[in-house]
Amino acid sequence: MQLDIHGLTADDAPTLVLSSGLGGVAGFWQPQLAALTPHYRVVTYDQRGTGRSAGTLPEGYSMAMMAAELAEALAQRGIARYDIIGHALGGLVGLQLAQDFPARVGRVAVINGWLALHAHTERCFQVRQDLLLNVGVEAFVRAQPLFLYPAEWLAQNQMRISAEDAQHVAHFQGMETLLRRLHALKCADFRASAAGITQPVLVICSQDDLLVPWSCSVALAQALPASTLIEMAWGGHAMSVTDADTFNRHLLDWLTATATPASRVTQTTEKTA
Template sequence: MHIELSGRSDPEARTLVLSAGLGGLGSFWLPQMNALRAAYRVVVYDQRGTGRSADSLPDGYSMQDMADELIALLDRHGIERFDVIGHALGGMIAMQLALDHPQRVERLVLVNGWLQLDAHTRRCFRVRQDLLLNTGVEAYVRAQPLFLYPADWLSEHQDRIEAEDALHTAHFQGMENLLKRLHALMSCDYSTQAARITQPVLLLCSRDDLLVPWTCSERLHAALPNATLQQMNWGGHAMSVTDSTTFNHHLLTWLQHTERSPETVDMELIWLKP
């Protein structure tokens, strides 16, 4: 599996592991990299079966497999303790890691995540799956930005979107791989296990997310013992791309405040100011 390590290399630096969503590519986090490298050791990777981690996924592929693959990858690079920042599917991987390796996962950031699949999100995934199976890869790729970005942002960035369409079509992860990863994502359910995740957690969501209702993050907030919820009003499902300035501010502010022991931080006071 392809992995990239950057940022600080001194022993005192905390390690942030960034895990992307269904696309699986580490490059999803490019708008965050400069902001994070100055203070942290940053790890990005292409998930198995995507990008530069090309592979054929086995039948029955699961979220547990994705978490096991990531921990094995970190082991090979001597990374013992770390924080995980996960977007959607990447957030599910983060929660699985926190459950399986609580002594190693120190903090989590879950971006547009959920406990169990919302009925609306299921409908969106089924539409995308039908496009892929019945119309083909190009139609699936063309439709993808509609679920990720706000309409006004899409209108102003058509040249960029068309270039991304061509790139994603040329480097598509493969129909079988995508369907197996999508099935794993749609099947996972952390509603009965969330109370066991006691690490500090930041929940970031956007209220105009077309794919994952912002109320999913509210349900996560209620279920996780040590969570902070921060909502953005605009940015869509991929608000880390469309409004990276606001997103990065919220992310860095929370990371800096939780450098101290959670017992010494009043999490409610952090977000009194917008």
């Protein structure tokens, strides 16, 4: 698995591991690096089967396997204790790590994640899967931004999105890999285990997320013993990209506030233009 280390270099520096969503690649976190690297050792990585981390995924690939792969890759680099910041699938990887490797994980931030798959999200995934299987990779890639970004932001960034589309098609992770990763994501269910995840967890969502209803984050925060819930009013599923300044401020504030673990849910609603 390909890991990249940014920011502070000391072995005892506080470490943040950034885990991407279904796309799986480290580049998703570019809007966060300038804000985080002055304060932390920041690890980004391409998930197995994506980007520079080549590999065939087994049948029955699961969220537990994704978490174990990351834990092993970090251990091989001598990184024994860390916080996990994850977007959607990456956030669920963080919860799985906190559950399976509690001595290694200090805190988790889950961005537009969920406790269990929502019916609306399942419908969106089915539409995307149908496009992939029945139309092809280019149609799948062209549709993806509709689920990630607000309409007005998408309209104002067409040149950027077109360039990203071409990049995604050229480096597509492969149909079998994507479908197995998607199946693992859809099967992830923390309803029975969330109460045992005692680390501080930031649950942050965008109220205009087309893919994952914001109510999923509310349910997740309520199920976790030590959570902070922040609702941003705007930004879509990828609000860490579309409104990076607001997102980064919330994340840094939470990281500072949770130097001592919190014990209750705090709800904040941020109204942004």
